[in-house]
Every structure is written in structure tokens, then in C-alpha cells.
Amino acid sequence: MSEALPPRLVDCHQHLWPARFLDALRSRDTYPYLRDWTLHLAGEDPYEINRNDHDVSLRRAAELADGREIAAVSLSSPLGIEHLPAGEGAALIDVWHASALELPDPFRVWAAASVTDPDPAALSEVLGSDRVVGLQLPATALTDPDAILLMKPLLDELERAGKPLLVHPGPAPACPPGLPSWWPALVPYVSQLHQSWLAWHVGGRARHPSLRIAFVALAGLAPLHHERLAARGGTLGVVDPDVYYETSSYGTRAIDAMVRVVGVDGIVHGSDRPYAQPCEPGLGAAFDHAIFTANPRHLLTGEPR
Structure with a gap:
């Protein structure tokens, strides 16, 4: 008999769109929008969505089968909603918050916010819910230290609330014709994350x-x-204990390589x-627990490891 897998108690990164949010996307005539399930x-x-992926009962059953205590779901930043004109984006974000906060356990919610017209008061209100774990922002809003400065009102509210920030790829530029469907996920998404990490390294933590x-x-x-960074006159410096790296789409080799640079304490599971x-990952029971x-x-909580 094979050994049972350990319970995956926390998943820091999922997407699940409640019915009201899907209806809001279907009501739109400009990007982003849904036509039926496209x-x-x-x-x-155009991307065909599997309707079962957003069936709350089916998803909840899958999480419970995995032994999930928390599954933190977020608005998908590649939709571009955070970058929409302020009123337009805020209306969709309001629908996201109202509908996602009704999801049952084990789901919890990453808040969203407009980055074209940041509203720290609105964010403060939603962060007051114990079902909201923190704020997700698109990497496209954190491209350099000046961009991080523009997000300061939102980030200040997060610090006051003692809740974390999740940095997620934002909208991709138009894909040149003839390229495969995986191109956005492998090129602009990755480069956005790389750039936002460097921007935080240079001008965020201070x-x-x-x-x-x-x-x-x-x-x-x-x-x-980090070796190329050093070769060009920069430095990784001391590993920041409050910067985390979520694992989605990567396996054992990439995770192991990251551990060799940032250590075990900075790696968190997300699917x-x-x-x-x-x-x-198959890197042992102690690593799984971490x-x-x-x-x-x-x-998510700041409590000691």
C-alpha cells in the first residue's frame, strides 16, 4: 500500500469566480468580457472556460478531499480589471468582493483594488473582514520604485491591517499572430513578475x-x-524573511533551486x-510541513513559524 500524501492545509493562490461575478463579465461589451463560457x-x-472549474460545490469537494484548511482565491489580474478606468473597475471589484465573500469554507479571499485611482478607504473597509486574507495587485502596477510609490496608499492600509500583499501577473500585451497559446504565460507573465520583484528589491522594502x-x-x-545581478554591480543582500515565493506551475527542480537561494522559509504552496x-515536490516531510x-x-497571519 502506498503512503498517504500529507494534507495540503493551505493553498495561497487559486481562482474561483462566483455566479454573480461571471454574470457581471457577461454583461460587458468591452474587454474583459464573457460570451457564454468564452x-x-x-x-x-479567446479562452474556453470549463464551467466545472467555477462550480463552487465541485471545487469545495476537491479542496476538502485534499485536506485543505484554507484555499485563498483571487480575482485574476490578467483580466485587467484593476487597470480599468476607476469607476468601471471599482464596480467589478465590488461585485468580486460581495460574491467571493459568500463562498463557503475553506475558501478565503484576496481583496482587489483599482490601480488607476487607488481608494485606500474602500480597501480598509474590505480588509476588515476576517475572510479577507490580504490584497492582490497586478505586477504591472509594481514595475519600478515610482510605480510602487503610487501604490503607497494601498500598501499603507495593508501594513495597518497586518495583512499581506500577493503579486500576480497582470494583463498581457497583444500576442503576435501565430504564436502558441502558452506564450503569454511563459513570456509577459514571467517577465512582469521578474520586474516587479526587482522593483520591490530596489524600492519597496524601505x-x-x-x-x-x-x-x-x-x-x-x-x-x-542573483549571480547576474552581482556581475552587473547589484547584490541580493540578506534574504528578506517577509518576502515569499508561491509555487504554482513549478515542480521539484525549480523549487529546489529557489530554496538554495532564498531558503525554505520563503516558499509557500499555491496551485x-x-x-x-x-x-x-517530494522533498521530504519537513519540507512539506513548511x-x-x-x-x-x-x-497570511504573521504568526511565528
Whole structure:
């Protein structure tokens, strides 16, 4: 008999769109919008959504079968909603918050916010819910230190609330014709994460000394470029204990390589479900406990590992 897999208690990164949010996307005539179950985005080919992926009962059953204590779901930043004109984006974000906060356990919610006209008062209100774990922002809003400064009102509210930031790829530019469907996920998404990580490294932490921050998809593997960084006159410096790297879409080799640079304590499990599935790194029981339980709990709550 094979040994049972350990319970995956915390998944820091999923997407699940409640019915009201789907209806709001279907009501639109400009990007982003849905036609039946086909998603239309400005920079990507139309994408056929599997309706079962957003069936709350089916998704909840899958999480409970995995032994999930928390599954943190977010608005998908590649939709571009955070970058829409302020009133237009805020209306969709309001629908996201109202509908996502009704999801049952084990789901929890990453808040969203307009980056064209940041509203810290609105963010403060939603962060007051114990079902909201923190704020997700698109990497496209954190491209350099000046961009991080523009997000300061939102980041200040996060620090006051003691809740973390999740950095997620934002909208992709229009894909040149003839390229495969995976191009946005492998080129602009990865480069956005890499750039936002470097921007935080240069100009984020000094302004927000107590903010816990997680980059999805291992920050586009940005820390693995530390030797090139040093060769060009920069430095990785001391590993920041409040910067985290979420694992979605990566497996054992990439995770192991990241651990050799940033250590075990910075790695947190995220699946990006339904676009990817949970990964079992196979690096031992102690490592499993760290990435599935101890590290995510510290990211989300600040409690000691």
C-alpha cells in the first residue's frame, strides 16, 4: 500500500469566480468580457472556460478531499480589471468582493483594488473582514520604485491591517499572430513578475518595512539571477524573511533551486487552480510541513513559524 500524501492545509493562490461575478463579465461589451463560457481578453486569444472549474460545490469537494484548511482565491489580474478606468473597475471589484465573500469554507479571499485611482478607504473597509486574507495587485502596477510609490496608499492600509500583499501577473500585451497559446504565460507573465520583484528589491522594502509580500510563480524565478545581478554591480543582500515565493506551475527542480537561494522559509504552496494543479515536490516531510502549513500561515497571519 502506498503512503498517504500529507494534507495540503493551505493553498495561497487559486481562482474561483462566483455566479454573480461571471454574470457581471457577461454583461460587458468591452474587454474583459464573457460570451457564454468564452473569455475575451485584450492581449490573448479567446479562452474556453470549463464551467466545472467555477462550480463552487465541485471545487469545495476537491479542496476538502485534499485536506485543505484554507484555499485563498483571487480575482485574476490578467483580466485587467484593476487597470480599468476607476469607476468601471471599482464596480467589478465590488461585485468580486460581495460574491467571493459568500463562498463557503475553506475558501478565503484576496481583496482587489483599482490601480488607476487607488481608494485606500474602500480597501480598509474590505480588509476588515476576517475572510479577507490580504490584497492582490497586478505586477504591472509594481514595475519600478515610482510605480510602487503610487501604490503607497494601498500598501499603507495593508501594513495597518497586518495583512499581506500577493503579486500576480497582470494583463498581457497583444500576442503576435501565430504564436502558441502558452506564450503569454511563459513570456509577459514571467517577465512582469521578474520586474516587479526587482522593483520591490530596489524600492519597496524601505518604504514598507513590515509588509509581508508573496510573488506567485516563484517571482518568475527572479532570485535565481542573483549571480547576474552581482556581475552587473547589484547584490541580493540578506534574504528578506517577509518576502515569499508561491509555487504554482513549478515542480521539484525549480523549487529546489529557489530554496538554495532564498531558503525554505520563503516558499509557500499555491496551485493556481483551476489553471494548474497542486504540486507534490517530494522533498521530504519537513519540507512539506513548511510549504503547506508553517510558511503559508506566517504569510497570511504573521504568526511565528
